[in-house]
Amino acid sequence: MLVGNFVDGDSRVQKEARCAAAAGWDTFLVGRSPSGRREEYALGAARVVRAAETMTATRYRAAHPHRRGVRGLVAYRSAELSRARHQRQRLRQRDLVADRELVARRVADGAGALEVLWAGAVLRVRALSVRLRGRWVAVRKGAFDRNYAAAASGPSSALERLLVRRGGEAAAWAAQPRLADFEDSFGRMADELAPDVLHANDAEMLGVAVRAAVRARAAGRRVAVVYDAHEYTAGDIRPEDVTWAPVMTAQEAKYIPMADAVVTAVDTFADKLVEHHGLAVRPTVVRNMPEASTFTVPGGRGPGVRGRLGLGPEATLLVYPGSVTPIRGLDTAVRALPQLPEAHLALLVGSRSGHVAELAALAGRLGVAERFHVLDYVPVEDLTDFIASATAGVDTLRRIPTQELTITTKYWSYIGARLPVVVSDVKAAGELTRRLGNGAVFEVDDVDGFARAVRTVARERERYAAVYTDEMLAAHSWEGQVPALLQVYERVSGLRPVPEEADGGSGENSESGESGESGESGEPDDWVPVSRPDPLHVAETAAHS
Incomplete structure (x- = not known):
C-alpha cells in the first residue's frame, strides 16, 4: 500500500493495512518519513515502512520559482544565487571602507601629491562602481524576493497550468515536484518489496504504482494495481496551489485505465469517476467508517x-x-x-x-x-x-x-x-x-x-x-466494509491468502517482514490461486466504455 503522507494520521490506510494483514496478506504500508530516514514499525500484523524521500525536485523548485513577467527577467534565477550576490555586495562595501582607510594612511605617511591624486581617483571610481552595483543587486534581489513571495501563494505560471492539463509527465513533475520525489522514493520501495498487489492511495500514488507494475511486468512478474480515490480531485479547489487539482486530475485520467480495480470512499465519488473517466464498471465503495x-x-x-x-x-x-x-x-x-x-x-x-x-x-x-x-x-x-x-x-x-x-x-x-x-x-x-x-x-x-x-x-x-x-x-462500522475490499484484492490478483487463525496461527509472513516466497511458483505456501486473470488483460474496472 502506497500513501503520500506520514501514515500516523490516516485512519483509512491504517485500517486497510490491518484488515489485509489479518486476512493473510503479507502487508506493507509505505508512507513518508518525517525524519528523512527510512523507518519501520509494526501495525497489527502489517508492517509500516516510511520511505526516505529524496526531496530533490521539491527543494529545487522551492529555490527556483517561476520568473514572471519583466520582474522575472530581472530577478535572480534561484534563492542560492540571490543570497550569494547579496553577500558579495555586502563584502564589497566593507572592503571599500578598508580601501578608504588605506588611502588615508598613505596621505598621513607623506605620499606624493601625484600618488595621492591617483589613489583618490581610483577610490572614487571603485566607490561609484560599488554603489551602482549595489543598486543593481538590490533591484535583482528585490525582484527575486517578490517573485518568491508570489510563487508561495501561486506556485505555477499560466503556461504551466495549460501544459499540465495536457497530461504530460514533464509538466506535471514541474508543477508538482513532489510527484517526481514520490516516483524516486516510493517507486524504489515498490520495486524492492516485489508485491502481488499495489494499492495506490490517492492520485499522487497512482502513477507510481502503475509504473512499478509495468517495470515488474517487463521483468516477468505480474503486479495488480488497485487505485483508491480518497478525494474527488476534479472538484477540489486549493487557492494556495492552483495546479494541484488539474495535475492530479490529469494523472488520474492518464493512469486509471491501467488500474486493475478502482476503490473509493464515497458513493458520489464513484459516480463521478464513472462520469469523468468513462469507467465500464462502477468503483467499489469502501467507506472510511470506524471499527x-x-x-x-x-x-x-x-x-x-x-x-x-x-x-x-x-x-x-x-x-x-x-x-x-x-x-x-x-x-x-x-x-x-x-x-x-x-x-x-x-x-x-x-x-x-x-x-x-x-x-x-x-x-x-x-x-x-x-x-x-x-x-x-x-x-x-x-x-x-x-x-x-x-x-x-x-x-x-x-x-x-x-x-x-x-x-x-x-x-x-x-x-x-x-x-x-x-x-x-x-x-x-x-x-x-x-x-x-x-x-x-x-x-x-x-x-x-x-x-x-x-x-x-x-x-x-x-x-x-x-x-x-x-x-x-x-450498519456504520468498518467491519461491514472489509469484505468488499478483500474481494477486490482476490479478484485482481487471482490469489486468496489463508488467514492466520485458519493457518494454525503461525503468522510467519506478517511477523517476519519478508515476502515469504517458496516453491517454483514464487507464491507463499499459504496462498491459493482463484481464477487468476490474464496478465495482459485490460483493467476491468477502468476500461473506457
Whole structure:
C-alpha cells in the first residue's frame, strides 16, 4: 500500500493495512518519513515502512520559482544565487571602507601629491562602481524576493497550468515536484518489496504504482494495481496551489485505465469517476467508517475531551478532529462563539501552525480565546471514546464540488462516538444528517445559523443521540466494509491468502517482514490461486466504455 503522507494520521490506510494483514496478506504500508530516514514499525500484523524521500525536485523548485513577467527577467534565477550576490555586495562595501582607510594612511605617511591624486581617483571610481552595483543587486534581489513571495501563494505560471492539463509527465513533475520525489522514493520501495498487489492511495500514488507494475511486468512478474480515490480531485479547489487539482486530475485520467480495480470512499465519488473517466464498471465503495471495536457507550467510558479540558457537564463542548484549512469553514464556528457564552470549541489537530494559528488569533480578537482549545491528535483507536464526552461534533464544510459530495471521516467517527452533529448544508452531509436525524444543519458560512443549530442540539441532545442504536452503529462500522475490499484484492490478483487463525496461527509472513516466497511458483505456501486473470488483460474496472 502506497500513501503520500506520514501514515500516523490516516485512519483509512491504517485500517486497510490491518484488515489485509489479518486476512493473510503479507502487508506493507509505505508512507513518508518525517525524519528523512527510512523507518519501520509494526501495525497489527502489517508492517509500516516510511520511505526516505529524496526531496530533490521539491527543494529545487522551492529555490527556483517561476520568473514572471519583466520582474522575472530581472530577478535572480534561484534563492542560492540571490543570497550569494547579496553577500558579495555586502563584502564589497566593507572592503571599500578598508580601501578608504588605506588611502588615508598613505596621505598621513607623506605620499606624493601625484600618488595621492591617483589613489583618490581610483577610490572614487571603485566607490561609484560599488554603489551602482549595489543598486543593481538590490533591484535583482528585490525582484527575486517578490517573485518568491508570489510563487508561495501561486506556485505555477499560466503556461504551466495549460501544459499540465495536457497530461504530460514533464509538466506535471514541474508543477508538482513532489510527484517526481514520490516516483524516486516510493517507486524504489515498490520495486524492492516485489508485491502481488499495489494499492495506490490517492492520485499522487497512482502513477507510481502503475509504473512499478509495468517495470515488474517487463521483468516477468505480474503486479495488480488497485487505485483508491480518497478525494474527488476534479472538484477540489486549493487557492494556495492552483495546479494541484488539474495535475492530479490529469494523472488520474492518464493512469486509471491501467488500474486493475478502482476503490473509493464515497458513493458520489464513484459516480463521478464513472462520469469523468468513462469507467465500464462502477468503483467499489469502501467507506472510511470506524471499527466496531472503537464504538463506545453514550458519553464515553472515560473523561475524554471534556475531562482533558476540565469542563463540567453544563458546558456546551463542540469538537472537531481533523485537517484544518480555510475551505473547511471552521472560522464560522469561531465567529459564533460570542453568541454562545457557555460553548467551547476544541480542535484535535496535527499542527498548531498555519490556519490553526489564524483561528486562534481570530478567537483572541473576538474575546473568546479561553473557550477556543487546540489539542493534539489522539490515536485512531481511541478517538471515538475520547470525543464522546462532547456535546456535539461539528463539520463546517464550505461549498466546493468535492466537499458537496463527501462524507468526511470525522462524520463517521461522530457516529461511532454516539455524538450528535452540527453540519453545514453541503449536499451529502446535509442530506445524510436530515435522513438519520442525528443533528442540526445550518447554511454554509451562516454564523447566526450555526449558533442556532448549536443551541438546538445542546437543548435536545438526548433526542438526537437516541438514533444511535446498536443496530445503527453496526450498519456504520468498518467491519461491514472489509469484505468488499478483500474481494477486490482476490479478484485482481487471482490469489486468496489463508488467514492466520485458519493457518494454525503461525503468522510467519506478517511477523517476519519478508515476502515469504517458496516453491517454483514464487507464491507463499499459504496462498491459493482463484481464477487468476490474464496478465495482459485490460483493467476491468477502468476500461473506457
